Amino acid sequence: MEKKCIGVDVGGTTVKIGLFEVSGELLKKWEIPTRKEEQGKYILDDVAASILEVLKQEEISLEQICGAGLGVPGPVKKDGYVEVCVNLGWKDRRPSEELSHLLGNIPVLCGNDANVAALGEMWKGGGEGYTDIVMVTLGTGVGGGVILDEKILSGRHGLGGEIGHIHIRDEETEHCNCGGVGCLEQVASATGIAREARRKMASCDQHSVLRAAKEVLTAKDVLDAAKEGDKLALEVMETVGHYLGVALSQIAVTVDPDIFVIGGGVSKAGQFLIDIIERHYKPYVAISQDRAKIGLAKLGNDAGIYGAARMVLN
Amino acid sequence: MEKKCIGVDVGGTTVKIGLFEVSGELLKKWEIPTRKEEQGKYILDDVAASILEVLKQEEISLEQICGAGLGVPGPVKKDGYVEVCVNLGWKDRRPSEELSHLLGNIPVLCGNDANVAALGEMWKGGGEGYTDIVMVTLGTGVGGGVILDEKILSGRHGLGGEIGHIHIRDEETEHCNCGGVGCLEQVASATGIAREARRKMASCDQHSVLRAAKEVLTAKDVLDAAKEGDKLALEVMETVGHYLGVALSQIAVTVDPDIFVIGGGVSKAGQFLIDIIERHYKPYVAISQDRAKIGLAKLGNDAGIYGAARMVLN
Numbered sequence: 001m002e003k004k005c006i007g008v009d010v011g012g013t014t015v016k017i018g019l020f021e022v023s024g025e026l027l028k029k030w031e032i033p034t035r036k037e038e039q040g041k042y043i044l045d046d047v048a049a050s051i052l053e054v055l056k057q058e059e060i061s062l063e064q065i066c067g068a069g070l071g072v073p074g075p076v077k078k079d080g081y082v083e084v085c086v087n088l089g090w091k092d093r094r095p096s097e098e099l100s101h102l103l104g105n106i107p108v109l110c111g112n113d114a115n116v117a118a119l120g121e122m123w124k125g126g127g128e129g130y131t132d133i134v135m136v137t138l139g140t141g142v143g144g145g146v147i148l149d150e151k152i153l154s155g156r157h158g159l160g161g162e163i164g165h166i167h168i169r170d171e172e173t174e175h176c177n178c179g180g181v182g183c184l185e186q187v188a189s190a191t192g193i194a195r196e197a198r199r200k201m202a203s204c205d206q207h208s209v210l211r212a213a214k215e216v217l218t219a220k221d222v223l224d225a226a227k228e229g230d231k232l233a234l235e236v237m238e239t240v241g242h243y244l245g246v247a248l249s250q251i252a253v254t255v256d257p258d259i260f261v262i263g264g265g266v267s268k269a270g271q272f273l274i275d276i277i278e279r280h281y282k283p284y285v286a287i288s289q290d291r292a293k294i295g296l297a298k299l300g301n302d303a304g305i306y307g308a309a310r311m312v313l314n
Numbered sequence: 315m316e317k318k319c320i321g322v323d324v325g326g327t328t329v330k331i332g333l334f335e336v337s338g339e340l341l342k343k344w345e346i347p348t349r350k351e352e353q354g355k356y357i358l359d360d361v362a363a364s365i366l367e368v369l370k371q372e373e374i375s376l377e378q379i380c381g382a383g384l385g386v387p388g389p390v391k392k393d394g395y396v397e398v399c400v401n402l403g404w405k406d407r408r409p410s411e412e413l414s415h416l417l418g419n420i421p422v423l424c425g426n427d428a429n430v431a432a433l434g435e436m437w438k439g440g441g442e443g444y445t446d447i448v449m450v451t452l453g454t455g456v457g458g459g460v461i462l463d464e465k466i467l468s469g470r471h472g473l474g475g476e477i478g479h480i481h482i483r484d485e486e487t488e489h490c491n492c493g494g495v496g497c498l499e500q501v502a503s504a505t506g507i508a509r510e511a512r513r514k515m516a517s518c519d520q521h522s523v524l525r526a527a528k529e530v531l532t533a534k535d536v537l538d539a540a541k542e543g544d545k546l547a548l549e550v551m552e553t554v555g556h557y558l559g560v561a562l563s564q565i566a567v568t569v570d571p572d573i574f575v576i577g578g579g580v581s582k583a584g585q586f587l588i589d590i591i592e593r594h595y596k597p598y599v600a601i602s603q604d605r606a607k608i609g610l611a612k613l614g615n616d617a618g619i620y621g622a623a624r625m626v627l628n
Contacts, residue, residue, distance in 0.1 A: 075602075132469075132470050144568075146568065146569070148462070148467065153462065153569065153570075154570075155446075155569065155570025155571075156446050156570050156571060156572045156606065157570055157602055157604045157605055157606065158570070158602070158604075159566060159567050159570040159599070159601065159602055159605065160568070160569065160570045161568065162567040162568070162570075162601060163567060163568055165567045165599075165600075165601045166563075166564045166567055166568065167560055167563055167564060167598035168564075170560075176600075178600050178601035179600035179601065180597065180598055180599075180600035180601065181597070181600075182598075246481055246484075247564075249480075249481055250480045250481060250482075250561075250564055250568075251568055252473060253473050253476040253477060253479045253480055254458075254460065254474070254475065254476070254477055254480065254564075254565055254568060254569060255460070255467065255469065255474065255568060255569060256467075256468075256469025256470050256471055256472070256473040256474045256476075257469075257470060258470045283494065283495070284481035284494055284496075285473070285479075285494075286479075286490075286492050286493035286494035286495075287473065287476060287479045287492035287493065287494065288389075288471055288472070288473055290471045290472075291471055291473065292470065292471070
């Protein structure tokens with residue numbers, strides 16, 4: 001009987017868990033709540049108990065599991081060490097060792113959730129068939145993950161793939177959550193796109209459907225309006241696309257992946273968004289006609305469990 | 315008897331060759347001219363003949379050589395394929411296979427010269443003791459090399475480490491040699507620094523020692539004047555340092571190496587230059603206190619032969 005593997009994606013609210021064939025077929029997926037009380041001390045116990053229960057139901061023994069991967073929402077050192085994970089309340093933990101111990105010492109590997117999602121997209125998503133991809137997740141923030149030779153680039157200080165914090169805009173004056181200023185996240189996240197639109201409206205009298213009603217303007221509003229040809233919304237997206245395109249070009253001449261995979265809520269705008277980014281990307285990778293492509297992510301919220309499971313197959 | 319290895323650094327004018335112990339001790343180095351005529355067809359023959367002659371003199375047999383590395387001034391694909399190398403006249407070549415054939419089929423690996431130099435600095439230069447370094451060579455142009463896990467990141471389209479062509483300055487209007495505009499090379503190369511100073515002098519009346527005489531202003535003039543406290547020269551170096559610092563910060567949150575190693579003629583300005591870069595780098599890696607260091611290269615023009623030799627030891 002073929003071996004199976006397990007992917008665990010620990011979020012701030014829920015933990016997603018997936019049971020996979022080593023071929024990548026998803027056999028079962030489920031969720032449990034993330035108990036953050038008491039510095040998140042119950043999280044891994046809950047995960048282990050839930051996995052053991054499902055395996056029992058499915059009549060699968062631990063011997064049939066070749067390993068489990070764990071994605072966590074914070075920086076993870078190459079050796080799996082987690083100094084601090086604010087979102088879970090963790091400090092000074094070795095979650096892979098702890099979970100392995102709770103699961104009869106099967107191999108467990110731990111990685112940053114954005115990096116792990118990138119590996120998932122490489123395996124069975126928008127980067128399937130490639131070995132070197134860079135994923136960019138345009139959500140509330142901007143996350144990223146660099147996969148080289150089918151492996152996560154964690155970096156030497158846990159900063160590998162933190163491309164939301166690429167400094168991209170010298171003119172920016174507000175501070176980013178990271179403490180820096182002019183980060184990609186400040187303009188290309190859902191929050192950033194909405195802010196950019198508000199700024200634009202405040203700075204001019206130009207007509208726009210975005211001015212009509214609505215208490216809270218969202219990135220989706222901006223993208224929908226841009227697709228409908230609203231001039232102001234289009235200008236906002238040109239600005240966003242410019243900084244995204246420049247950032248990808250910078251990565252393309254440094255890391256040079258096969259493909260950039262764009263995910264997150266903002267990427268629901270689809271090819272329309274890709275086309276804008278591409279227009280601002282190409283002129284800055286002029287050195288070669290043969291360069292990294294730009295495509296869409298495919299796995300949505302499942303990227304994390306796919307990538308976590310894939311981690312243990314290297 | 316311990317095995318030895320050979321490093322070959324093919325430049326547009328001369329080929330540098332080094333014979334090394336596998337421990338990294340340089341036993342002998344020498345140069346031969348680069349014969350570029352007839353699409354550089356004689357270059358590898360010359361290299362092989364020269365190596366065989368020296369080995370004969372030194373009474374070392376090919377059996378004692380564990381391999382040779384070859385750095386070439388152009389893009390090299392991961393598998394060693396060279397589509398075109400303008401500087402040597404090469405087209406559609408597999409130099410590693412060819413040189414291996416000429417040297418009794420010993421293992422030969424080929425890489426881009428800037429990437430190979432970076433590996434050399436990791437081995438025995440400014441990056442010694444580290445596994446993940448990014449080298450930045452500030453010369454006539456700006457070259458770069460990314461070393462991860464002691465291996466060269468060539469990239470999927472031969473663009474790995476082409477950090478001289480990171481688009482960094484939206485306001486730039488002149489084109490770079492690569493066809494792009496606003497590349498790091500345009501402001502941080504020796505040529506770029508001199509141009510920046512000329513632009514600055516043309517745009518204002520500020521007093522500067524740089525205005526006195528001299529037909530051709532060089533980057534060294536600018537750096538020397540800045541060290542002496544010349545205000546205009548200092549402002550030029552602040553601009554250069556800003557773009558260099560930003561570029562390194564962008565790489566730090568993507569690739570996250572142990573250290574950046576700064577080499578090339580401009581780096582002769584030493585710690586003075588590093589301090590300026592560092593001041594513009596730190597604010598943009600605000601996300602972590604623990605980040606890549608910035609240091610000076612140590613091997614000068616020998617980095618290429620060291621790195622080429624090191625390639626065959628992986």
